[in-house]
Every structure is written in C-alpha cells, then in structure tokens.
Amino acid sequence: MKYKKTAETHIDNSRTLDRKYYTDKKILKKEYNNIFHSGWMCAGHISEFDTIGSYKVVNSGNESALIIKGNNELFKAYYNVCRHRGTRIENSPCGNFTNNIRCKYHGWTYELDGELISAPHMDKVTDFKKDNYSLHSIDLKIWDGFIFINFDNNQKDFDSLFKPLKKKFKQWNIENLKIAKQITYEVSGNWKLIVQNYSECYHCPIIHPKLAAIHNYLGGKNDLFEGPFLGGFMEFNDNKESITSTGNFCCPPIPTIEKESQNKVYYYSIFPNLLLSLHPDYVMFHIIIPQKIDKTRIICGWLFMEEILSSNKYNISEAIDFWDTTNKEDWNISEQSQLGIKSKKYSPSPYSSQESLLASFDNYYLRTLYK
Numbered sequence: 001m002k003y004k005k006t007a008e009t010h011i012d013n014s015r016t017l018d019r020k021y022y023t024d025k026k027i028l029k030k031e032y033n034n035i036f037h038s039g040w041m042c043a044g045h046i047s048e049f050d051t052i053g054s055y056k057v058v059n060s061g062n063e064s065a066l067i068i069k070g071n072n073e074l075f076k077a078y079y080n081v082c083r084h085r086g087t088r089i090e091n092s093p094c095g096n097f098t099n100n101i102r103c104k105y106h107g108w109t110y111e112l113d114g115e116l117i118s119a120p121h122m123d124k125v126t127d128f129k130k131d132n133y134s135l136h137s138i139d140l141k142i143w144d145g146f147i148f149i150n151f152d153n154n155q156k157d158f159d160s161l162f163k164p165l166k167k168k169f170k171q172w173n174i175e176n177l178k179i180a181k182q183i184t185y186e187v188s189g190n191w192k193l194i195v196q197n198y199s200e201c202y203h204c205p206i207i208h209p210k211l212a213a214i215h216n217y218l219g220g221k222n223d224l225f226e227g228p229f230l231g232g233f234m235e236f237n238d239n240k241e242s243i244t245s246t247g248n249f250c251c252p253p254i255p256t257i258e259k260e261s262q263n264k265v266y267y268y269s270i271f272p273n274l275l276l277s278l279h280p281d282y283v284m285f286h287i288i289i290p291q292k293i294d295k296t297r298i299i300c301g302w303l304f305m306e307e308i309l310s311s312n313k314y315n316i317s318e319a320i321d322f323w324d325t326t327n328k329e330d331w332n333i334s335e336q337s338q339l340g341i342k343s344k345k346y347s348p349s350p351y352s353s354q355e356s357l358l359a360s361f362d363n364y365y366l367r368t369l370y371k
Helices: 025-036 191-198 317-341 356-369
Strands: 041-045 054-060 063-069 075-079 094-096 116-118 137-143 146-150 178-187 221-225 229-235 264-270 274-278 283-292 295-304
Touching (some): 041 054, 041 063, 041 283, 054 283, 191 356
Antiparallel strands (some): 054 094, 229 264
C-alpha cells in the first residue's frame, strides 16, 4: 500500500471518544468479552523462554494463561486452572517447570503437553479417567517471534487476519532477535489512552523535545490507516541515525535492513495490545494489558541481535534509557488525560489533522466492541 502523510488520511468530523469508554467499568467488562477474550492478543516474545519448561503467566481480567515452551521447543498455552477444583496452578509471572506441571493445592500433576499424569487418591473414584482431565488448551500462534493467544477457540483464523502483515517486517528478522531488557510499568490510565498517545506525535515537541529533535513530528507517513493494524514511518532529521540519547546508532544496524529503511523509524499498532517500533539497529515493543478501567500494565522490551548482546563493544543503554525516559513522559501525560476525562466538563472534541490514526483506532475499536 502507498504511504500517505498523516494529514492526508484525516477522517472528517472525527472526534475523541465519550467519557464512558475511559471510566465505565461496564465498558471494560465488554472489552474483555468482545476484544481481549474473543480475539487474538499479544502475550510476549519467544526469546523470553530460555529452555524447555520455561513458562510465562499472562493474566487478563478473570482469565489467566499459562504459556509454556514444551518438548521439541513447541509453544503451548493453557488456562491456568487445575482440573480438580479450579485452583490457579501458577502465580509467578515466569519461571521454569523442570519435568512437569504440579498444582500446589492437591498435587494433581500434568505433562508439559497438558496431559494429566497423576491425581492422588483418585484411583478409587468411579469412572475417573485421567485422559478426561487434561489442562484446557488456549489457541496460540507465533508471528514474527511474538506470541499471540486466543481464549476463544472458535475465533477468526489467525493467518487470514494477519495476512496484511505477512513478511511486512521480515527485514528486521524479529523472530531471531533477543530481549536485552524488559521494564514493566503500572500506569493510572485507561489502556486506550496508551494506544492513542502512541499513535500520534502531535504532542512530541511539548512532551518529548529530545525525541522531536531526532525526527520531524510532522513527517509521519502511513501505509496502514484503517482496520486492526495502523502505522507507518517517520524520517530521521539530518545527521541523526536512530532513536538513542545521542541520535546515533547504539550498535551496528541489523544487516538485513533495506537501504530505504535505514533513515527511518517505523511505528505500528497491532490491535488490541501490541505496539511495535522498528529502528535500524533494534526493535522495541510494548504489550498493553488492562488491569482496571483506569489502570494499565505495560511491558516494554528491547530486541537486539544476539551477537550485539554477547559483545561488550556497544552501549545499548543509549536506546533503552532514552526510551525509558520517553515512556515515563508518555505515561505521565496519559495519567493526566485520565484525570481530566473523569471531569463532568469533558466532552468529545475534534481530532486534529495529525491524529488521523487515533480516529481509525477508535473506529475499529468501536466496531469490535459492539460486534
């Protein structure tokens, strides 16, 4: 698709969302039912899992997913619910199962593939068969190294949904990059404010003057500007190479990056909860998980080539620290937005020509919410 300037895709008469979408607990419940628990949500990156038996717990509302790197390095996801009396099997956010999965309540034990192999004192229970009590599975797909889960096993085909992104980011070789660092942020704001803030740089000269010095906040061009995937690129200013504290590369660029991409940073939102920032020398991602109507957990990770991480030659903290500061600036202004929207004087206002992607996000969000 052809890239268009942000202002060229402005939607006439588009306005910000009503207050209830940021403050009403009933809306969050509907979001869980119709968005997060009935579609594909991002749960992490494969490089978080070091060895066979590595696991990660992802909590979303009343649901909890247990994601495991199983035998033959195949990834599986299960409801984090013991088949005996419903106890959550694991509370730690991540860890490693040595040989099997054991519930801490009564000791029911499962293979890494979810099969029940031990249920103490159940041998005398009439008609009890272990084969009938495997862990409930959750659909799992991997796209460019990112793990997506679907709590509704009857949902839309993943490959069809993600067809517009097939091979789109292949030059970054994301599935082979490794996580250098992750930071988890707790933000007192609605999850949609985080996505909306990410989707425009209208605020950059005021909130992020150092970022605005690296790329032109009016220079955005987008090739995806409607539907579940939104974004495009911004070109670096003269004598700038990447988004770091120096404005220079913090390490050699990824060798497969095409020449035309070497002077740009690409920003994409992948509905509902993955934000992807692609630089010439590294990739940054944000995974957004609502906690309450006005509380959001954000997991930010930085991905680099493995050989960069194993070397002492490069100061990748120039990228991580810069974005950590920028993230905190965003979270602070998002919290101020949440406070203001709670006021009885808040009412929907027109989006500017630099906020076209926000209007597109809102439109897709509303269609999905009320499907």
